[in-house]
Amino acid sequence: MTVETRLAPLDAGCANPAPPVVLRERGQREVFCGLTGIVWLHRKMQDAFFLVVGSRTCAHLLQSAAGVMIFAEPRFATAIIEERDLAGMADCHDELDRIVHQLLERRPEIRTLFLVGSCPSEVIKLDLSKAAQRLDSRFGGRTRVLNYSGSGIETTFTEGEDACLAALVPEMPPAELGSALQLLVVGALPDVVEDQFLRLFGELGIDAVRCLPARRLADLPAVGANTRFLLAQPFLGETARALEDRGARRLEALFPFGAEGTTDWLRAAAEAFGVDRMHFNRVVAPGRERAKRAIAHSHERLRGKRITFLPDSQLEVPLARFLSNELDMVPVEVGTPYLHRELMARELPLLPQGTRISEGQHLDRQLDRVRADRPDLTVCGLGLANPLEAEGLSTKWAIELVFSPIHGFEQAGDLAELFARPLRRRDVLRV
Amino acid sequence: MQLAVWTYEGPPHVGAMRVATAMKGVHYVLHAPQGDTYADLLFTMIERRDRRPPVTYTTFQARDLGKDTAELLQDAIREAAVRFEPQALLVGASCTAELIQDDPAGLAEALDLPCPVIALELPSYQRKENWGAAETFYRMVRQLADKSLKPAPREGRRPLVNLLGPCALGFRHRDDVVEVTRLLATMGIDVNCVAPLQASPADLRTLGRADINVVLYPEIGGEAARWLEQALGQPAIRTVPIGVGATRAFIEEVAGLAAVDPWSALDALESRMPWWSRSVDSTYLTGKRVFIFGDATHAIAAARIAAEELGFAICGLGCYNREFAREMRAAAAQYGVEPLITDDHLAVEDAIRAASPELVLGTQMERHIAKRFGIPCAVISSPVHVQDFPARHSPQMGFEGANVIFDTWVHPLVMGLEEHLLTMFRDDFEFSDSAGASHLHAQAVAEPVAEASTPEGAVPWTEEAERELRKVPFFVRGKARRNTEGFAAMQGRTQIDITTLYDAKAHYAR
Numbered sequence: 048m049t050v051e052t053r054l055a056p057l058d059a060g061c062a063n064p065a066p067p068v069v070l071r072e073r074g075q076r077e078v079f080c081g082l083t084g085i086v087w088l089h090r091k092m093q094d095a096f097f098l099v100v101g102s103r104t105c106a107h108l109l110q111s112a113a114g115v116m117i118f119a120e121p122r123f124a125t126a127i128i129e130e131r132d133l134a135g136m137a138d139c140h141d142e143l144d145r146i147v148h149q150l151l152e153r154r155p156e157i158r159t160l161f162l163v164g165s166c167p168s169e170v171i172k173l174d175l176s177k178a179a180q181r182l183d184s185r186f187g188g189r190t191r192v193l194n195y196s197g198s199g200i201e202t203t204f205t206e207g208e209d210a211c212l213a214a215l216v217p218e219m220p221p222a223e224l225g226s227a228l229q230l231l232v233v234g235a236l237p238d239v240v241e242d243q244f245l246r247l248f249g250e251l252g253i254d255a256v257r258c259l260p261a262r263r264l265a266d267l268p269a270v271g272a273n274t275r276f277l278l279a280q281p282f283l284g285e286t287a288r289a290l291e292d293r294g295a296r297r298l299e300a301l302f303p304f305g306a307e308g309t310t311d312w313l314r315a316a317a318e319a320f321g322v323d324r325m326h327f328n329r330v331v332a333p334g335r336e337r338a339k340r341a342i343a344h345s346h347e348r349l350r351g352k353r354i355t356f357l358p359d360s361q362l363e364v365p366l367a368r369f370l371s372n373e374l375d376m377v378p379v380e381v382g383t384p385y386l387h388r389e390l391m392a393r394e395l396p397l398l399p400q401g402t403r404i405s406e407g408q409h410l411d412r413q414l415d416r417v418r419a420d421r422p423d424l425t426v427c428g429l430g431l432a433n434p435l436e437a438e439g440l441s442t443k444w445a446i447e448l449v450f451s452p453i454h455g456f457e458q459a460g461d462l463a464e465l466f467a468r469p470l471r472r473r474d475v476l477r478v
Numbered sequence: 479m480q481l482a483v484w485t486y487e488g489p490p491h492v493g494a495m496r497v498a499t500a501m502k503g504v505h506y507v508l509h510a511p512q513g514d515t516y517a518d519l520l521f522t523m524i525e526r527r528d529r530r531p532p533v534t535y536t537t538f539q540a541r542d543l544g545k546d547t548a549e550l551l552q553d554a555i556r557e558a559a560v561r562f563e564p565q566a567l568l569v570g571a572s573c574t575a576e577l578i579q580d581d582p583a584g585l586a587e588a589l590d591l592p593c594p595v596i597a598l599e600l601p602s603y604q605r606k607e608n609w610g611a612a613e614t615f616y617r618m619v620r621q622l623a624d625k626s627l628k629p630a631p632r633e634g635r636r637p638l639v640n641l642l643g644p645c646a647l648g649f650r651h652r653d654d655v656v657e658v659t660r661l662l663a664t665m666g667i668d669v670n671c672v673a674p675l676q677a678s679p680a681d682l683r684t685l686g687r688a689d690i691n692v693v694l695y696p697e698i699g700g701e702a703a704r705w706l707e708q709a710l711g712q713p714a715i716r717t718v719p720i721g722v723g724a725t726r727a728f729i730e731e732v733a734g735l736a737a738v739d740p741w742s743a744l745d746a747l748e749s750r751m752p753w754w755s756r757s758v759d760s761t762y763l764t765g766k767r768v769f770i771f772g773d774a775t776h777a778i779a780a781a782r783i784a785a786e787e788l789g790f791a792i793c794g795l796g797c798y799n800r801e802f803a804r805e806m807r808a809a810a811a812q813y814g815v816e817p818l819i820t821d822d823h824l825a826v827e828d829a830i831r832a833a834s835p836e837l838v839l840g841t842q843m844e845r846h847i848a849k850r851f852g853i854p855c856a857v858i859s860s861p862v863h864v865q866d867f868p869a870r871h872s873p874q875m876g877f878e879g880a881n882v883i884f885d886t887w888v889h890p891l892v893m894g895l896e897e898h899l900l901t902m903f904r905d906d907f908e909f910s911d912s913a914g915a916s917h918l919h920a921q922a923v924a925e926p927v928a929e930a931s932t933p934e935g936a937v938p939w940t941e942e943a944e945r946e947l948r949k950v951p952f953f954v955r956g957k958a959r960r961n962t963e964g965f966a967a968m969q970g971r972t973q974i975d976i977t978t979l980y981d982a983k984a985h986y987a988r
């Protein structure tokens with residue numbers, strides 16, 4: 048069932064003499080599906096509601112991934128398909144209408160409702176875009192109804208956010224022709240990080256900055272030929288394409304992790320907006336220095352340590368770059384569910400030569416490699432962490448990298464600390 | 479379709495995983511998309527298991543549909559059989575694979591594997607986790623138990639029993655098994671096989687050697703026990719030994735069937751619980767209003783303990799598993815309450831709000847509800863969370879279980895002496911009741927949801943009455959406010975003054 052191929056070195060389009068080898072695998076994948084993104088997206092978009100159309104499994108996944116974050120009534124729910132719906136005793140579209148009615152009556156403050164497709168809804172070919180159109184024309188005055196797929200047969204973990212944001216792009220109003228350059232920051236960031244970035248852009252003199260997603264979806268930013276956008280997350284390929292289709296241009300940059308990544312990311316915007324180089328350096332220097340100082344705390348512990356990433360969020364490549372370039376860690380294997388070559392074009396050449404990059408997954412074989420490599424730290428999902436610890440391998444939960452603020456200068460130290468803590472713990476324990 | 483936010487039970491294949499994970503020498507190949515692998519974390523994180531659940535997922539994708547999903551499944555079965563060399567292999571489909579109808583049973587059979595294959599049919603759109611666990615265990619027992627085995631002649635040997643139902647991710651199953659095994663040993667009875675927990679397929683083969691089946695968790699072991707009763711003629715004991723009274727009844731029942739003297743056990747292993755309950759500090763427990771919700775077995779057992787062994791008043795009782803609705807209705811009738819049989823946590827929340835209990839005994843779901851309302855709560859049943867797997871021995875069953883229950887239920891309540899002191903000192907300028915009592919987490923007090931929210935159109939309070947209300951200890955203030963408002967509305971009063979407050983108090987006095 049698995050095809051294992053060693054591809055010819057990919058063309059990174061850069062001066063690196065020996066670009067990394069990519070191992071492509073097919074087999075059992077141990078990753079969440081795109082529904083999981085709802086757990087952080089519903090916190091970010093405060094006037095939106097996510098209605099998964101799926102099975103009891105989907106509801107259980109959301110509940111398990113949300114873990115301790117149990118709120119009275121979160122802004123997500125599952126419309127669980129039942130036997131009656133499958134046997135044709137009830138019409139799925141009528142049922143969905145009934146549930147949406149019920150929901151909007153209970154939560155009149157919802158301004159955007161996402162119908163989120165799942166594996167079951169897709170396998171039975173329940174057309175959610177049709178349902179969204181129908182419901183939108185019914186409730187559109189008050190609540191916009193959109194749809195995207197978070198299904199496990201179509202999306203892997205963070206691709207759910209990509210699908211969600213891509214569904215928002217057609218809703219963005221057109222920017223006026225001939226308007227001034229606009230900067231768009233794309234990707235759901237914790238509010239505190241978003242505010243830090245907005246302050247920095249302001250100091251740089253770039254005032255026309257908007258974010259996607261906006262905290263309130265009721266005010267989506269405009270997009271057009273004068274839009275330049277920066278991806279804050281590496282997994283937003285579809286969203287990037289949708290924005291480009293609307294005339295926006297992506298600014299090539301490293302992703303904003305660590306002092307170097309963040310500087311490069313900001314510089315890309317500064318250059319596009321004609322910010323004076325001296326001014327840029329002046330504005331960026333304090334944060335950059337703080338980041339370096341904060342990172343230095345973990346440097347001693349992480350330097351020379353070998354690290355393996357199992358595929359999870361597509362954050363793996365930029366994070367491995369940060370850890371190797373700024374903390375002198377040694378990436379052994381960098382696994383990613385999907386390697387977006389275009390978005391990674393700047394990142395890949397910065398990985399040390401000989402780094403094994405793997406795309407896709409064959410879980411048992413990959414674990415065999417981890418056992419053979421015995422890295423000092425393995426970044427993996429929650430299902431694998433304790434079993435690997437029990438085998439004497441230190442681990443870091445990958446999901447924390449998605450849930451905690453790790454972008455930008457002020458979080459660089461925290462990001463390094465996330466990797467240092469398991470090793471420090473290992474050193475202090477005497478039990 | 480059904481609208482759900484939080485669910486009490488996962489899908490039935492998670493029940494099958496609980497059985498496979500509990501056992502040794504079993505592997506489960508699950509035809510499912512990648513997202514379904516989340517279920518692994520239930521075992522590795524919540525239960526802190528040090529091994530991956532023995533499950534291989536096919537993780538088919540959209541591009542495989544209509545082409546080679548069946549082939550994927552067959553490859554996965556073949557690879558798993560080679561890599562894990564199980565004594566028995568389970569194959570089945572999750573909700574998505576059920577829709578593509580790849581026929582796991584037929585595909586597995588065609589492979590002619592060297593071990594028995596148990597094909598599971600778990601209808602995901604009708605059934606849930608507990609049913610899935612019971613069905614899986616029943617299928618395994620039915621296929622693997624050696625029907626020709628009979629108990630050896632009784633002369634010259636101790637009686638033998640099987641303990642059926644303990645499972646992975648069960649609420650305190652690990653410790654209950656230890657406790658019940660010890661109890662039986664004191665009675666001179668040995669355990670032949672505990673299953674599914676820690677049992678191998680080879681162990682299931684020998685089930686017939688036992689004289690009696692003890693069904694510790696009917697939700698999981700009930701089906702298998704019924705079959706063993708019919709096919710092998712093994713009698714089953716269904717009294718669940720949770721609480722002092724139930725444990726005594728259990729001992730007598732086992733003793734009767736096994737023809738041993740029960741008094742050895744009853745004398746040797748008394749519980750401290752009866753005296754703890756009779757001692758004067760516990761007087762304040764009398765008539766405390768308790769709301770109970772969980773799986774039927776644990777909820778019914780909790781109701782008996784609450785009523786007979788702690789002197790609580792039951793103001794609500796229910797369960798989320800409809801399969802046991804009959805048992806639940808009978809129990810509720812006994813305590814004179816309407817049974818609440820639902821898997822809609824919002825309905826449970828409404829019922830708790832309406833009952834305004836002083837203690838909630840429930841699942842993790844009710845714990846969160848109670849926390850928001852600022853009501854003390856103890857967990858008595860699945861669904862579980864990481865804190866329901868304590869490091870220490872902490873059973874629910876047997877006499878030690880009764881001790882544990884006394885501590886865990888009474889601990890969240892204000893202790894008798896402390897209640898007395900709070901009342902004595904509440905006017906002291908140094909005493910701030912907003913800090914809460916020592917036993918409650920500060921958070922519960924920080925969000926006094928139960929107290930806030932005077933609904934619109936409600937009778938207004940005079941400032942003086944509000945001040946008076948603030949003198950009421952915080953842990954009953956919410957109730958006092960609600961009662962007073964209800965009373966004022968009922969009486970058609972236009973405002974709530976001090977007189978109304980005390981009229982209401984007199985009205986509701988028990």
Ligand code: SF4
Nearest residue numbers: 080105165166199513
């Ligand atoms: S993988 Fe598919 S069926 Fe499973 S939880 Fe995700 S969307 Fe639902």
